[in-house]
Amino acid sequence: MRRRPVAAGGAGRARYAAARVGDVDLFSPLRLRTGASASNRIALAPMTNEQSHDDGTLGDEELAWLCSRAEGGFGTIITCAAHVTRDGQGWPGELGVFDDMHVPGLTRLAGALRERGALGLMQIFHGGVRADAAVTGELPWGPSAAPGVRAATPADLERVIAAFAAAAARVQRAGLPGVEIHGAHGYLLTQFLSREQNQRDDEYGGDLPGRARLLREVTRAVRAATDARFTVVVRLSPEDFGNARGLDLDESLQLARWLADDGMDALHLSLWRAGLPTRKRPDTFAVPAFRAVLPADVAMFVAGAIWTREEAEQQLARGADAVAIGRAAIVNPRWPLQLREPGFVPRRPPVTLAELRAMGLGPRFAQGMRRWKDFVREEP
Numbered sequence: 001m002r003r004r005p006v007a008a009g010g011a012g013r014a015r016y017a018a019a020r021v022g023d024v025d026l027f028s029p030l031r032l033r034t035g036a037s038a039s040n041r042i043a044l045a046p047m048t049n050e051q052s053h054d055d056g057t058l059g060d061e062e063l064a065w066l067c068s069r070a071e072g073g074f075g076t077i078i079t080c081a082a083h084v085t086r087d088g089q090g091w092p093g094e095l096g097v098f099d100d101m102h103v104p105g106l107t108r109l110a111g112a113l114r115e116r117g118a119l120g121l122m123q124i125f126h127g128g129v130r131a132d133a134a135v136t137g138e139l140p141w142g143p144s145a146a147p148g149v150r151a152a153t154p155a156d157l158e159r160v161i162a163a164f165a166a167a168a169a170r171v172q173r174a175g176l177p178g179v180e181i182h183g184a185h186g187y188l189l190t191q192f193l194s195r196e197q198n199q200r201d202d203e204y205g206g207d208l209p210g211r212a213r214l215l216r217e218v219t220r221a222v223r224a225a226t227d228a229r230f231t232v233v234v235r236l237s238p239e240d241f242g243n244a245r246g247l248d249l250d251e252s253l254q255l256a257r258w259l260a261d262d263g264m265d266a267l268h269l270s271l272w273r274a275g276l277p278t279r280k281r282p283d284t285f286a287v288p289a290f291r292a293v294l295p296a297d298v299a300m301f302v303a304g305a306i307w308t309r310e311e312a313e314q315q316l317a318r319g320a321d322a323v324a325i326g327r328a329a330i331v332n333p334r335w336p337l338q339l340r341e342p343g344f345v346p347r348r349p350p351v352t353l354a355e356l357r358a359m360g361l362g363p364r365f366a367q368g369m370r371r372w373k374d375f376v377r378e379e380p
């Protein structure tokens with residue numbers, strides 16, 4: 001029997017104003033308005049691991065990685081960014097979702113996560129100007145022309161919107177309960193949002209409604225291509241960080257409101273340092289600011305340097321419904337389970353390649369972690 005959709009977190013804005021650390025139990029179920037639910041408020045953050053095949057079909061090591069974290073107690077498992085068109089691929093070995101040939105692998109993934117009691121969400125994306133020409137064999141494109149990059153034509157945009165929708169429909173067909181549209185970190189959708197990168201003078205550029213148009217049309221198309229019980233999450237970088245440039249907190253707040261109108265079931269804030277206040281308003285944290293503008297039944301995930309139970313609970317007290325864990329989940333495969341053990345102190349990098357392998361990372365993923373500053377301790 002299907003459960004009736006319930007409000008995210010079971011309460012509205014008033015709860016958040018009054019919440020204190022510990023009020024919302026990290027280990028209580030997360031219920032989304034689509035009817036989907038997770039066993040706790042802890043998600044594995046999406047992490048590129050380069051462990052799939054050249055054609056984008058699911059690799060065994062990618063599957064094993066995701067399963068290991070489901071077994072470690074992560075209630076929600078979000079896949080790495082998976083490209084929705086061939087020309088959107090960002091790295092070799094990236095999971096793909098641009099063709100029906102990907103569905104059998106995703107069906108295996110859906111079954112494996114279901115068996116392990118995790119809610120599986122597939123992150124879908126297009127690299128835009130950051131697509132890897134060496135992998136795609138094509139000139140990357142984005143909102144505006146730049147050295148080595150061409151400007152998107154109306155046909156490109158029509159094609160990519162349809163590709164996001166088709167990808168989400170494939171994910172649904174494979175039996176995964178939802179997708180996360182990657183609107184963060186400076187890939188195609190962020191490039192269009194960016195005041196710096198988007199210099200277009202057509203309806204996909206200019207003021208915020210123009211720059212937000214592509215992400216909004218993608219969200220609506222994904223919503224229209226899937227049924228009401230399928231969960232649609234959107235990940236955003238609310239302010240500039242790293243490759244995400246030309247973003248503004250107030251514009252991002254307005255965008256979040258619009259995305260809720262467009263059918264977004266949950267927002268995923270990628271903050272990198274969730275414990276810090278916003279840059280624009282140092283007296284404000286992003287989580288309560290977004291909570292205040294979102295409808296009560298739209299849930300919120302937050303990620304960014306969450307290592308301890310206290311740090312996770314602080315985000316819930318500020319109004320997040322769930323935390324997403326990246327690097328701590330790499331070096332603590334059973335982080336959610338261990339968090340309940342009194343005196344648990346999470347492992348922190350640096351770790352050796354051999355340790356990463358023992359933590360369930362295949363050789364490519366482990367090697368790839370060398371690109372992250374101070375993560376891998378080189379053995380003599």
Ligand SMILES: Cc1cc2nc3c(=O)[nH]c(=O)nc-3n(C[C@H](O)[C@H](O)[C@H](O)COP(=O)(O)O)c2cc1C
Binds near residue numbers: 047327
């Ligand atoms: C190895 C690695 C790969 C990542 N790949 C992705 C990705 O594919 N999509 C995405 O949205 N974020 C990606 N991220 C960012 C994480 O999802 C997360 O937001 C970030 O690492 C901050 O959380 P943390 O401090 O808990 O690691 C990646 C992070 C790491 C460490």
